[in-house]
Amino acid sequence: MNYLELIQKTAVEAKDDLKNINSFSAAEDYRIKYLGRKGLISELFEKIALVPKEHKSQFGKELNSLKKELEHSYEELLSRFPKQKSAVFSEDLTLPGLKPNIGSKHIVTRTLDEIKDIFKSFGFITAEGPEVESDYYNFSALNFPEDHPARDMQDTFFVSQNLLLRTHTSPVQIRYMEKHSPPIRVIAPGRVFRNEAVSARSHCIFHQVEGLYVDRKVTFAELKGTLFNFAKLFYGKDVSIRFRPSFFPFTEPSAEMDVSCVLCKGKGCRVCKYSGWLEILGCGMVDPNVFKSVNYDPEEFTGYAFGIGIERIAMLKYGIDDIRILFDNDIRFLKQFIRI
Numbered sequence: 001m002n003y004l005e006l007i008q009k010t011a012v013e014a015k016d017d018l019k020n021i022n023s024f025s026a027a028e029d030y031r032i033k034y035l036g037r038k039g040l041i042s043e044l045f046e047k048i049a050l051v052p053k054e055h056k057s058q059f060g061k062e063l064n065s066l067k068k069e070l071e072h073s074y075e076e077l078l079s080r081f082p083k084q085k086s087a088v089f090s091e092d093l094t095l096p097g098l099k100p101n102i103g104s105k106h107i108v109t110r111t112l113d114e115i116k117d118i119f120k121s122f123g124f125i126t127a128e129g130p131e132v133e134s135d136y137y138n139f140s141a142l143n144f145p146e147d148h149p150a151r152d153m154q155d156t157f158f159v160s161q162n163l164l165l166r167t168h169t170s171p172v173q174i175r176y177m178e179k180h181s182p183p184i185r186v187i188a189p190g191r192v193f194r195n196e197a198v199s200a201r202s203h204c205i206f207h208q209v210e211g212l213y214v215d216r217k218v219t220f221a222e223l224k225g226t227l228f229n230f231a232k233l234f235y236g237k238d239v240s241i242r243f244r245p246s247f248f249p250f251t252e253p254s255a256e257m258d259v260s261c262v263l264c265k266g267k268g269c270r271v272c273k274y275s276g277w278l279e280i281l282g283c284g285m286v287d288p289n290v291f292k293s294v295n296y297d298p299e300e301f302t303g304y305a306f307g308i309g310i311e312r313i314a315m316l317k318y319g320i321d322d323i324r325i326l327f328d329n330d331i332r333f334l335k336q337f338i339r340i
């Protein structure tokens, strides 16, 4: 077969192929077969070196015009079968939907809300105070004498000589009593700060709920009754409580309250250090000196106060053994407590 016939043969084949094309992808195959880098036209161009001299120029002309012809028919094919938008096929409608992320309350907030609700049902209202306090409200008015070692119990972050980050929410008692007369039934939830090394058991920032009840003839028995009912509502009716003598400058007598271990039900475990009991709060009868600093007559009024550590209670309730995890804001930890 001479070289010109090769061109003829390719032209006939291309015409035949053209008749059967009815889609974009078939047009694409046509382009690759004839006009692609390794297509038949390229192949023929490579053969030009072998063509005898006297036919070379005719061979080149005819091959060029075939190439133009095929390019033209390919253009036409494209206008008849345009490229489909591939996005239509990239969506897999059978895939399961994406779950939206749902926000929820942090367990410290949730615990705080539960405690607030319980005391609200006992008739306590909520009061708030500043986080940056004066020495007077945080210490002096609460019967911490100047230079008294009791101030060491609460490692303090000082802002200046006289200003500090409150070490407890008890200063809210003083602020509230300055503005109101008995009877008073108030709780003060809020953030407190202590200059302590951060460890699994203690943090330099945590939350407290302080409670205060002042009226005529308030007794220690009422304090016990109120806290006992709180413990039952919070932990369930099977919980037991006990009081141990303690010391706080602003209460006399003072006590700490334990609940039977919520994890082992009093049998003894690692969390309760095999004692069967967990300490959850400090409390006591308001010291007469505190009443004097807010101009209440200690002969006329008595009262009780208590202070609950929220993180501690939340950790016990949710079985968390490292306080730091509550402040890391690791989404994997927080997600476990989403309640829908």
Ligand code: PHE
Pocket (backbone or CB within 6 Å): 167, 168, 169, 170, 210, 211, 248, 251, 282, 283, 284, 305, 306, 307, 308
């Ligand atoms: N304010 C005390 C503390 O932070 C707790 C407390 C409050 C104790 C009220 C007794 C009465 O340790």
